[in-house]
Amino acid sequence: MDDLTVEKIEQSRRDRKRSHSLLAGKSRSYPHFLELEKAAFAPGELTSKVKELMALSISIVTRCEPCMEWHVEQAVLSGASEAEIYEAIDVATEMGGGPAVAYARFALRSYEYFLDRQRTSGPHLREAASD
Amino acid sequence: MDDLTVEKIEQSRRDRKRSHSLLAGKSRSYPHFLELEKAAFAPGELTSKVKELMALSISIVTRCEPCMEWHVEQAVLSGASEAEIYEAIDVATEMGGGPAVAYARFALRSYEYFLDRQRTSGPHLREAASD
Amino acid sequence: MDDLTVEKIEQSRRDRKRSHSLLAGKSRSYPHFLELEKAAFAPGELTSKVKELMALSISIVTRCEPCMEWHVEQAVLSGASEAEIYEAIDVATEMGGGPAVAYARFALRSYEYFLDRQRTSGPHLREAASD
Amino acid sequence: MDDLTVEKIEQSRRDRKRSHSLLAGKSRSYPHFLELEKAAFAPGELTSKVKELMALSISIVTRCEPCMEWHVEQAVLSGASEAEIYEAIDVATEMGGGPAVAYARFALRSYEYFLDRQRTSGPHLREAASD
Amino acid sequence: MDDLTVEKIEQSRRDRKRSHSLLAGKSRSYPHFLELEKAAFAPGELTSKVKELMALSISIVTRCEPCMEWHVEQAVLSGASEAEIYEAIDVATEMGGGPAVAYARFALRSYEYFLDRQRTSGPHLREAASD
Amino acid sequence: MDDLTVEKIEQSRRDRKRSHSLLAGKSRSYPHFLELEKAAFAPGELTSKVKELMALSISIVTRCEPCMEWHVEQAVLSGASEAEIYEAIDVATEMGGGPAVAYARFALRSYEYFLDRQRTSGPHLREAASD
Numbered sequence: 214m215d216d217l218t219v220e221k222i223e224q225s226r227r228d229r230k231r232s233h234s235l236l237a238g239k240s241r242s243y244p245h246f247l248e249l250e251k252a253a254f255a256p257g258e259l260t261s262k263v264k265e266l267m268a269l270s271i272s273i274v275t276r277c278e279p280c281m282e283w284h285v286e287q288a289v290l291s292g293a294s295e296a297e298i299y300e301a302i303d304v305a306t307e308m309g310g311g312p313a314v315a316y317a318r319f320a321l322r323s324y325e326y327f328l329d330r331q332r333t334s335g336p337h338l339r340e341a342a343s344d
Numbered sequence: 345m346d347d348l349t350v351e352k353i354e355q356s357r358r359d360r361k362r363s364h365s366l367l368a369g370k371s372r373s374y375p376h377f378l379e380l381e382k383a384a385f386a387p388g389e390l391t392s393k394v395k396e397l398m399a400l401s402i403s404i405v406t407r408c409e410p411c412m413e414w415h416v417e418q419a420v421l422s423g424a425s426e427a428e429i430y431e432a433i434d435v436a437t438e439m440g441g442g443p444a445v446a447y448a449r450f451a452l453r454s455y456e457y458f459l460d461r462q463r464t465s466g467p468h469l470r471e472a473a474s475d
Numbered sequence: 476m477d478d479l480t481v482e483k484i485e486q487s488r489r490d491r492k493r494s495h496s497l498l499a500g501k502s503r504s505y506p507h508f509l510e511l512e513k514a515a516f517a518p519g520e521l522t523s524k525v526k527e528l529m530a531l532s533i534s535i536v537t538r539c540e541p542c543m544e545w546h547v548e549q550a551v552l553s554g555a556s557e558a559e560i561y562e563a564i565d566v567a568t569e570m571g572g573g574p575a576v577a578y579a580r581f582a583l584r585s586y587e588y589f590l591d592r593q594r595t596s597g598p599h600l601r602e603a604a605s606d
Numbered sequence: 607m608d609d610l611t612v613e614k615i616e617q618s619r620r621d622r623k624r625s626h627s628l629l630a631g632k633s634r635s636y637p638h639f640l641e642l643e644k645a646a647f648a649p650g651e652l653t654s655k656v657k658e659l660m661a662l663s664i665s666i667v668t669r670c671e672p673c674m675e676w677h678v679e680q681a682v683l684s685g686a687s688e689a690e691i692y693e694a695i696d697v698a699t700e701m702g703g704g705p706a707v708a709y710a711r712f713a714l715r716s717y718e719y720f721l722d723r724q725r726t727s728g729p730h731l732r733e734a735a736s737d
Numbered sequence: 738m739d740d741l742t743v744e745k746i747e748q749s750r751r752d753r754k755r756s757h758s759l760l761a762g763k764s765r766s767y768p769h770f771l772e773l774e775k776a777a778f779a780p781g782e783l784t785s786k787v788k789e790l791m792a793l794s795i796s797i798v799t800r801c802e803p804c805m806e807w808h809v810e811q812a813v814l815s816g817a818s819e820a821e822i823y824e825a826i827d828v829a830t831e832m833g834g835g836p837a838v839a840y841a842r843f844a845l846r847s848y849e850y851f852l853d854r855q856r857t858s859g860p861h862l863r864e865a866a867s868d
Numbered sequence: 869m870d871d872l873t874v875e876k877i878e879q880s881r882r883d884r885k886r887s888h889s890l891l892a893g894k895s896r897s898y899p900h901f902l903e904l905e906k907a908a909f910a911p912g913e914l915t916s917k918v919k920e921l922m923a924l925s926i927s928i929v930t931r932c933e934p935c936m937e938w939h940v941e942q943a944v945l946s947g948a949s950e951a952e953i954y955e956a957i958d959v960a961t962e963m964g965g966g967p968a969v970a971y972a973r974f975a976l977r978s979y980e981y982f983l984d985r986q987r988t989s990g991p992h993l994r995e996a997a998s999d
Contacts, residue, residue, distance in 0.1 A: 217486040224348040232449040239426075241645040242434040246445055249638035253831035257634070258820040259790070264828050266783070267791045271832045272443075274795050276539060277407060279446040280832070295501075296782040303504040304788050307777035308795045308804070310965035312534075314508060315541040318494040355479040363580040370557075372907040373565040377576055380900035384700035388896070389689040390659070395697050397652070398660045402701045403574075405664050408538060410577040411701070427651040435657050438646035439664045439673070441834035503776040511769035515962035519765070520951040521921070526959050528914070529922045533929050533963045542963070558913040566919050569908035570926045570935070572703035610879040617741040625842040632819075635827040639838055665836075669932060670800060672839040688894075696897040705927075707901060708934040711887040748872040756973040763950075766958040770969060796967075801931060803970040 218322045225279045254287070262291035266301040269320065273305035276316050282323040289327055298324055349453045356410045385418070393422035397432040400451065404436035407447050413454040420458055429455055480584045487541045516549070524553035528563040531582065535567035538578050544585040551589055560586055611715045618672045647680070655684035659694040662713065666698035669709050675716040682720055691717055742846045749803045778811070786815035790825040793844065797829035800840050806847040813851055822848055873977045880934045909942070917946035921956040924975065928960035931971045937978040944982055953979055 236243040254264050265288035272280035288298065302320065305313045367374040385395050396419035403411035419429065433451065436444045498505040516526050527550035534542035550560065564582065567575045629636040647657050658681035665673035681691065695713065698706045760767040778788050789812035796804035812822065826844065829837045891898040909919050920943035927935035943953065957975065960968045 217482050218490055220348050228349055228449045228453060229446075232452055235452055236433075236445070236448070239430050240434060240437075241431075241648070241650070242437045242642050243445070245638055245642035245645055246437055246442075249635050249642055250442065250831050252634040252638055253827040255634070257824050257827075258818060259787075259824045263783075263787055263790075264824065266787075267794050267825065267828045268442075268832055270791050271795050271798050271829070274799060275407075275443060275832070276537075277443040277446060279449070280443050283446075294782060299501050299503075300781050300783045300788065301791065302498075303502060303777040303781075304791045305795070306502075306504045306508055307774050307966050308792055308799070310968060311508075311512065311530075311962050312537060312539040312542050313965060314498070314505070315491075315539060315545075317498070318490045318541070321494055321497055322490060351479050359480055359580045359584060360577075363583055366583055367564075367576070367579070370561050371565060371568075372562075372910070372912070373568045373904050374576070376900055376904035376907055377568055377573075380897050380904055381573065381700050383896040383900055384696040386896070388693050388696075389687060390656075390693045394652075394656055394659075395693065397656075398663050398694065398697045399573075399701055401660050402664050402667050402698070406538075406574060406667060406701070408574040408577060410580070411574050414577075425651060431650050431652045431657065432660065434646040434650075435660045436664070438643050438835050439661055439668070441837060442831050444834060503779070503781070504773050507769055507773035507776055511766050511773055512962050514765040514769055515958040517765070519955050519958075520949060521918075521955045525914075525918055525921075526955065528918075529925050529956065529959045530963055532922050533926050533960070536926050536930060537963070556913060562912050562914045562919065563922065565908040565912075566922045567926070569704050569905050570923055570930070572706060573700050575703060610875050611883055613741050621742055621842045621846060622839075625845055628845055629826075629838070629841070632823050633827060633830075634823075635830045636838070639830055639835075643835065661835075668800075668836060669930075670836040670839060672842070673836050676839075692894050693896075695891075696895060699895075699897045699901055704901075704905065704923075705930060705932040705935050707891070707898070708884075708932060708938075710891070711883045711934070714887055714890055715883060744872050752873055752973045752977060753970075756976055759976055760957075760969070760972070763954050764958060764961075765955075766961045767969070770961055770966075774966065792966075799931075799967060801967040801970060803973070804967050807970075 218319065219326060221278070222282050222323055222326050225282050229279065229283070260291070262288060262293050262297075265291050266293055266297060269298070270301045270305040270308070273302065273313050273316050273320055274309035276312060278316070278319050281316070281320045285320055285323045286327045289324070289331075295324075349450065350457060352409070353413050353454055353457050356413050360410065360414070391422070393419060393424050393428075396422050397424055397428060400429070401432045401436040401439070404433065404444050404447050404451055405440035407443060409447070409450050412447070412451045416451055416454045417458045420455070420462075426455075480581065481588060483540070484544050484585055484588050487544050491541065491545070522553070524550060524555050524559075527553050528555055528559060531560070532563045532567040532570070535564065535575050535578050535582055536571035538574060540578070540581050543578070543582045547582055547585045548589045551586070551593075557586075611712065612719060614671070615675050615716055615719050618675050622672065622676070653684070655681060655686050655690075658684050659686055659690060662691070663694045663698040663701070666695065666706050666709050666713055667702035669705060671709070671712050674709070674713045678713055678716045679720045682717070682724075688717075742843065743850060745802070746806050746847055746850050749806050753803065753807070784815070786812060786817050786821075789815050790817055790821060793822070794825045794829040794832070797826065797837050797840050797844055798833035800836060802840070802843050805840070805844045809844055809847045810851045813848070813855075819848075873974065874981060876933070876974075877937050877978055877981050880937050884934065884938070915946070917943060917948050917952075920946050921948055921952060924953070925956045925960040925963070928957065928968050928971050928975055929964035931967060933971070933974050936971070936975045940975055940978045941982045944979070944986075950979075 254261055265284050269281060269284040269288055272284055285298065302317045305317060385392055396415050400412060400415040400419055403415055416429065433448045436448060516523055527546050531543065531546040531550055534546055564579045567579060647654055658677050662674060662677040662681055665677055695710045698710060778785055789808050793805065793808040793812055796808055826841045829841060909916055920939050924936060924939040924943055927939055957972045960972060
């Protein structure tokens with residue numbers, strides 16, 4: 214509410230949905246991107262949980278907030294624990310230094326936001342649609 | 345309004361104007377940057393439209409929101425069509441993966457914002473001043 | 476107030492404090508990061524002021540807003556003048572082009588915010604805790 | 607020969623071919639990436655030439671040498687002139703500053719390499735396979 | 738030998754050792770960086786293998802060749818299989834697009850180099866010293 | 869000689885000269901870039917030495933090898949000491965983590981190369997022409 218970070222997270226979720234429809238209708242590359250995404254995060258030798266934590270650590274190092282917000286949710290929906298989130302942040306810190314620490318804040322706020330939301334509205338399934 | 349993305353776009357426009365005056369008065373490099381910018385986007389073998397779409401695709405891949413907001417407007421003012429905007433996003437998606445898709449959302453919201461603004465206040469000319 | 480950039484700066488300050496406690500309690504890498512940070516910015520052959528200006532210029536080129544907001548404050552608390560801030564922006568502009576100019580706006584707004592705050596609440600000492 | 611840049615370009619071409627076979631056989635995401643790439647660079651409202659020049663400018667700003675080497679060749683095979691290559695470098699310079707100028711050197715060497723190669727071995731068709 | 742990529746890998750290994758001694762003797766931040774690194778990659782809720790694969794995927798997306806060369810070796814020494822390496826590349830591809838595919842080539846060459854080396858000189862233990 | 873890093877440094881120097889002539893003749897943005905560069909590094913409230921060290925730290929964090937090779941030389945020609953070079957690396961390490969440590973190796977090799985060259989061929993003046 215009076216917290217801009219929560220507003221940012223919620224706006225990011227709305228903009229993702231909105232753009233998803235637009236891109237699905239008008240972009241030629243988007244359908245292939247969605248296939249690529251599905252293939253990349255499907256369970257294989259590595260679980261989807263590990264892959265989502267990997268994407269989270271990349272998102273922190275590359276300072277991509279909408280990516281963090283998405284992948285932290287997907288990581289939790291795939292079974293990631295709090296300790297595992299912090300360890301993904303450890304690796305991101307080693308690979309990104311101070312800016313990674315600074316962006317980990319948004320990842321942590323997104324994590325907290327998602328847990329709150331789960332508490333009030335019940336568990337969710339992993340959704341389709343891109344980071 | 346109650347939409348943070350629109351607020352962000354409008355704040356970006358205000359901050360650009362404000363900093364333009366400050367930098368014009370106090371920075372030694374800024375005047376040369378403005379010359380460089382003018383030279384880079386002037387029509388040559390490639391039209392200004394193509395150059396602005398190029399800058400838009402770079403802005404998406406490098407995740408620069410104020411750059412997107414500026415270059416999407418300049419692209420439209422230079423005659424870019426909706427389809428061309430989407431094709432610039434296609435190239436950015438190939439060159440930037442998921443984070444490019446995530447930031448293309450802001451480019452699309454900026455595009456929409458600019459069209460709305462044009463509808464209510466009449467056509468504009470390409471302005472001077474940097475991305 | 477009705478200015479989103481100021482809100483963003485203040486939110487960034489709140490999120491830094493909040494995450495600092497969380498990371499101090501739960502992250503294994505964070506204590507070492509804090510030591511690394513202290514060593515990197517301690518005065519040596521280069522003054523802390525120069526090191527903070529250096530970090531500011533890196534923050535602008537890498538488009539890290541929370542980093543800018545932090546290092547601009549640290550630079551001023553270490554004695555940086557307005558002219559020195561502008562010269563750090565000059566170097567960032569040379570090394571980052573248009574996107575650096577675009578993100579320098581946030582650095583300038585943070586600078587202005589910090590001066591205002593100093594005027595109303597008296598001088599501050601350099602705080603501990605990361606960018 | 608005694609020129610490391612030419613060696614680098616030729617090694618990049620060999621490594622592309624080699625990895626293409628490996629990834630085609632063992633990666634799940636790669637086939638979708640190839641589809642995405644094909645969709646992104648297919649002629650639409652923008653020609654393939656413009657799209658390749660766009661990718662070239664992104665490659666320069668993001669400092670991706672194998673990408674430059676590939677997209678400069680594809681741009682030429684799609685009909686790009688020398689002047690158009692230089693204008694893509696202009697836009698990259700505005701969007702990337704000094705590092706873009708520094709990496710444009712590799713783009714120019716790749717351009718020269720490709721023209722030489724065309725002169726000695728006759729014209730080529732645009733090949734399949736990724737940047 | 739006549740392969741520049743192998744030369745590059747071997748030079749990277751020599752330069753790592755050489756700089757390690759220099760930095761250990763002359764840098765104030767380096768000892769803390771080494772502590773941070775140790776903490777980040779120590780087994781916790783996530784195994785060292787997963788953390789190294791995570792670092793590998795970050796290295797590919799951020800186009801850091803010496804990082805790839807190091808983390809691919811550490812991943813294998815921590816027990817990563819070929820399939821797991823390819824899945825880390827899948828995630829990097831989704832998060833980095835074409836440039837990630839282009840840099841994955843270096844990761845694959847490094848992987849191959851390391852396997853060859855292991856075959857000829859026997860198994861190695863994970864070494865200390867940074868990426 | 870049999871050291872690829874030295875070859876890389878020398879090739880970078882040759883390619884800089886070569887591209888300088890080409891860009892000076894054929895690029896519209898380049899002359900303005902050179903003016904911008906001159907303004908950015910001219911002594912002001914900060915010395916050229918500090919500005920070059922700043923650019924060096926940015927080059928390390930952004931992983932730009934030709935930039936490092938250039939700015940380390942300019943830093944030394946402006947009077948930077950070994951200790952100051954290491955402190956610029958400290959700041960880069962804090963701002964860039966492991967990849968900054970990895971690329972600092974190239975900065976250190978370039979520093980060593982330049983000192984060797986100075987020893988054998990006598991002192992040089994700061995040259996014109998870009999990073």
